[in-house]
Amino acid sequence: DVQLVESGGGLAQPGGSLRLSCVHPGLSFTNHDMNWVRQAPGKGLEWVSFISSSGTSVYYADSVKGRFTISRDNGKFSLDLQMNGLRDEDTAVYYCVFSLHDDSFDIWGQGTMVTVS
């Protein structure tokens, strides 16, 4: 099975920062879009951010716009999410997601927990 490996989660104070990373050796990375999706405790899935295959197009959920920055390094097969100005409501499991198709989230990482407290 294809593996996406996330890291960088942990505990942060309100107003603090964390940087999530996701690596995916073995995937044909450069031709596909990627996303971050999160799930807060007891809540449903929430899309966080999108980056196109080339990195030229990025989009953010209104809830994180201006605070989070998505980036990718195709040469290193890596995807990052820089999270600044963290709030209690950012507490969630964050998933790195690889898109095989334009309209879906096809390959998911195991998730990394972010706790803001």
Added chain:
Amino acid sequence: QSVLTQPASASGTPGQRVAISCSGSNSNIGSNAVSWYVHLPGTAPKVLIYSDNRRPSGVPERLSGSKSGTSASLAISGLQSDDEADYYCAAWDDSLNGFVFGSGTKVTVL
């Protein structure tokens, strides 16, 4: 409050057919493809349907997706105990310039 509306729960007995609805608007389901996901607590979500009605390799034929106007539906035929999980729909929203997920439906096998 989710942009895409799903029933909070659905249930059936083994062997029955269960359908989960996903209601949106012209800016999301009405103009973009719908995908469906299954999620068990403690595991990563898994894609079941993409492009409204296409199944990835490995997803059984008893799962099917459909769409009409601003609503979509996931049908599970031949319900099995393993189908107990949370199910989510998703679509791109042109007005929000982002993806939106449904509120999620918990399926219970009685």
